[in-house]
Amino acid sequence: MPKVGIVMGSDSDMKVMSQAADFLKDMGIDFEIRIISAHREPEVFFEWAKNAQNRGIKVIIAGAGKAAHLPGMCAALFLLPVIGVPMKTSDLGGVDSLYSIVQMPSGIPCATVAINGGKNAGILAAKILAVSDDTIRKKLEDYSKNMKEEVIKKDLKLQEEGYKAFE
Numbered sequence: 001m002p003k004v005g006i007v008m009g010s011d012s013d014m015k016v017m018s019q020a021a022d023f024l025k026d027m028g029i030d031f032e033i034r035i036i037s038a039h040r041e042p043e044v045f046f047e048w049a050k051n052a053q054n055r056g057i058k059v060i061i062a063g064a065g066k067a068a069h070l071p072g073m074c075a076a077l078f079l080l081p082v083i084g085v086p087m088k089t090s091d092l093g094g095v096d097s098l099y100s101i102v103q104m105p106s107g108i109p110c111a112t113v114a115i116n117g118g119k120n121a122g123i124l125a126a127k128i129l130a131v132s133d134d135t136i137r138k139k140l141e142d143y144s145k146n147m148k149e150e151v152i153k154k155d156l157k158l159q160e161e162g163y164k165a166f167e
Contacts, residue, residue: 001056004031004125007048008063009070011035013087016118017063020085023122027139029129032057038070045070049077059125063118065089068100075110081128083121084112 004024008017017033024031032055038045052060060078062071063085071084086097094115102112113120123140130137 002030002032003056003058003129004029005048005052005055005057005060006031006033006063007036007060007070007074009035009037009039009065013063013065013085016085016087016116017061019118020061020122020125023119024125027122027126027136027143029126029136036070038064038073039067045073046077049074052078053080059083059128061085061121061125063087063121064101065094065097066091066100068097071101071110071112072104072108075104075108081125082110083124084110085118085121086112086115088116 006017006020006024008014014035021031021033034048036045036048049060057078058080060074060080060082062074062082064070065087066089068084068086071082075082075084084101086094086101088094089096098112098115101110104110111124113124123143126136126140130140
């Protein structure tokens, strides 16, 4: 049964949203992923979001660009945590999307990651689930340890080979 629902308004968001899916897959966290437009098929969207908890979903990751209503509407319809991923847009570079998601009214919070921050959305979803799942918590500890080790390796390489190590 999926624990995370990933939803986006357009297939053009897939490159960013697949980063969340890939991270969850690496962590062994079940998820479902959908393309549903809140504007073009509102009845489908409402049905999906309102019944997400009944399907076992504990966190929703919603990506959207421009007016970016999808994450906020998920937060309005779904009681549990929603993470919004603002998409970079050609018109305003994603600032429009960011503002649409982060400026939710009082009482309807929607966590928000950086513009095109799909991977961080996956990590945040895993952290939310790790509060009550020791297996996920352990995998996140290992992930964090691996990131630290990668930085140490890069610094050692830089110290040994100098500037030319990264040309």
